[in-house]
Amino acid sequence: MNKIMLCAICNVSSGGCSEDCAYCTQSAKWGADIKKYRQKSIADILNEAKIAKNNHALGFCLVTAGEGLDDKKLDFICEAAHTISREVPELMLIACNGIASFEALSELKKAGIFSYNHNLETSKEFFPKICSTHTWEARFETNLNAKRAGLMLCCGGIYGLGESENDRKSFRRSLGELEPFTSPINFFISNPALPINPPRLSADEALKIIRESSSELPNVRFMVAGGRERILGSRQYEVLENGASAIVIGDYLTTAGEVPSKAIVQLKDLGFEFLDKCEH
Ligand code: SF4
Incomplete structure (x- = not known):
């Protein structure tokens, strides 16, 4: 029986970045026309954590919008981590709060955060074409800080932004340097408000990306995240035959995911079991 890891995402603050x-x-x-709010309450976050646990999630990721982890956000994420660790100790907590210093990341570790997610997103060469307000190097540096702070690294990116084949290879070489514990693969979902409108990835191309990622980085656990349903549709669980061993359950940051109860039934029918502890 194949075991896969499920992760749920909690968008603690949304929009306004x-x-x-x-x-x-x-x-x-x-x-963009998305739901915007400054900060969820600890009670709401805890409730989502309990739902995630009931949906067989092992990972629970506390995400905040914005460039980085300032003191206010740090205090709040630490408080959320303490509460969840006490009430739902089975969950493996991940924080995703942008660019962060070694000191701030060390505080997260002390508060019970297991892993830090900060994506490189794409290659060093392509990144300046999709972001001008911070650098790819600052993202890389945060990942090094997270490792130094003793956090497990969750670092991946997004495909389908108009990047070349060389960019994809360069991006994965950089991931290889960081040796993440888990690497999320996202597929771009277009939105009329966004300034880019690259050709949509086909399902075959998306599966090829997962295959190539896992063959180039055999020690990394690839997790398919945003865009899985939109790009792959009825073929979404083929990701698990093509090198991925983890997926996101439930909604993404600003887009809806597969209904968890439906996903669980489908995955069980396909013969998958869900990891209930980290085998690292
Ligand atoms: S991906 Fe960029 S724009 Fe979006 S929340 Fe993070 S820093 Fe802000």
Whole structure:
């Protein structure tokens, strides 16, 4: 029986970001029609954590919009981590709060965060074409800080932004340097508010990306995240035959995912079991 890992995402704060990442509807610059809020309450976050656990999620990721992890956000994420660890200790907590210092990441670790997610997104060469307000190097540096702070690394990116085959290879070489524990693969979903409108990836191309990622980085656990349903449709679980061993359950940051109860039934029918502890 094949075991896969499920992760759920909690978008702690949504929208209003001052950065200009061209693929992201949370940037205030693009004025996309998304749900915006400053911060969920600890009670709401805890409730989502309990739902995630019931949906067989092992990972629970606390995401905040914005460039980085300032003191206020840090305190809040630490408080959320303490509460969830106490009430739902089975969950493996991941924080995703942007560019962060070694000191801030060390505080997250002390608060019970297991892993830090900060995506490189794409290649070093292509990144300046999709973001002008921060550098790829700052993203790389945050990943190094997270490792140094003793956090497991969750670092991946997004495909289908108009990047070349060489960019994809260069991006994966950089991932290889970081040796993440888990690597999310996202597929770009177009939105009329965004400044880019590259050709949509086909399902075959998306599956090829997963295959190539896992053959180039055999020690990395690839997790298919945003865009899985939109790009792959009825073929979405083929990702698990093509090198992925983890997927996101439930909704994404600003887009809806597969209904969890439906996903669980389909995955069980396909013969999958869900990891209930980290085998690392
Ligand atoms: S990817 Fe992160 S930093 Fe970039 S616009 Fe979106 S929320 Fe802001």
